[in-house]
Amino acid sequence: MTADRMLLDDYSLEITARDGDRLTEAAPLIPAGTRVNITALGTEDPTARLALAASAHRLGLTPVAHLSARRLTSEQELRSELQALADQETSASVVVVGGDPRRPEGPFDSALSVIETGLLPEHGVRQVGVAGYPDGHPDIDDATLVSALQHKLAVLDAQELEATVLTQFSFDVDAVVAWITRVRDLGVTVPVRIGVPGPTSVKRLLAFARRCGVSTSAGVARKYGLSLGNLLTTAGPDAFVDELSGRLDAASHGDVRLHLFAFGGPQSTAEWARVHSRR
Numbered sequence: 001m002t003a004d005r006m007l008l009d010d011y012s013l014e015i016t017a018r019d020g021d022r023l024t025e026a027a028p029l030i031p032a033g034t035r036v037n038i039t040a041l042g043t044e045d046p047t048a049r050l051a052l053a054a055s056a057h058r059l060g061l062t063p064v065a066h067l068s069a070r071r072l073t074s075e076q077e078l079r080s081e082l083q084a085l086a087d088q089e090t091s092a093s094v095v096v097v098g099g100d101p102r103r104p105e106g107p108f109d110s111a112l113s114v115i116e117t118g119l120l121p122e123h124g125v126r127q128v129g130v131a132g133y134p135d136g137h138p139d140i141d142d143a144t145l146v147s148a149l150q151h152k153l154a155v156l157d158a159q160e161l162e163a164t165v166l167t168q169f170s171f172d173v174d175a176v177v178a179w180i181t182r183v184r185d186l187g188v189t190v191p192v193r194i195g196v197p198g199p200t201s202v203k204r205l206l207a208f209a210r211r212c213g214v215s216t217s218a219g220v221a222r223k224y225g226l227s228l229g230n231l232l233t234t235a236g237p238d239a240f241v242d243e244l245s246g247r248l249d250a251a252s253h254g255d256v257r258l259h260l261f262a263f264g265g266p267q268s269t270a271e272w273a274r275v276h277s278r279r
């Protein structure tokens with residue numbers, strides 16, 4: 001198996017509740033059991049995410065609902081979300097993130113505070129994804145980010161829950177490889193899924209990058225293949241994935257897979273993955 005195919009073997013996909021119909025159309029292109037992450041947006045009804053999780057399950061995929069700590073207004077709301085997932089047998093895998101609000105809307109100020117409740121395993125959760133930031137975070141220094149990651153993983157291990165680190169998407173292979181090396185050197189051994197945008201317009205990619213604090217310096221953008229002079233062109237992650245696969249070594253970098261953000265829709269992203277994995 002080539003390095004590219006190893007990265008894409010058991011890839012995961014990230015969509016929003018608005019992608020429900022498009023996921024159904026794309027399902028024949030997506031390998032059975034693929035993890036489909038359903039991000040938690042403040043502009044979407046939580047029941048829509050729940051319905052999409054049920055739909056993904058019916059399609060033979062593995063739904064992974066996101067829990068946004070700072071959006072939860074109470075512990076009871078967390079219990080209710082988890083119980084609703086458990087009731088439809090879609091609670092086995094979740095991702096816990098801090099979320100966008102700067103001020104918590106309830107008692108949880110971080111992903112760690114949600115994990116520490118112990119409510120996840122009580123509701124059938126067996127696998128938990130937590131965030132990693134190869135490009136850093138606009139509001140949190142790197143030392144704090146790494147310390148928080150280590151703490152979350154330690155608590156998950158104590159709860160006998162399987163952990164995975166999912167990174168924010170990046171256009172910078174140097175930053176990604178350096179970050180993987182650093183966390184491995186610090187003793188993080190769990191699987192890592194590197195965030196990569198699926199094919200979409202340059203304009204849309206740059207908008208998401210600005211929102212997420214992802215570096216789009218001229219050099220990084222040019223190396224990734226972004227044409228800053230023509231925002232209507234479509235950009236795919238081919239060059240990024242090719243270089244990343246050539247620079248990773250399983251002995252030192254461990255289990256690394258791709259986490260595909262379907263900014264251009266699940267069908268175009270799944271089509272890209274299928275073609276690229278056969279190269």
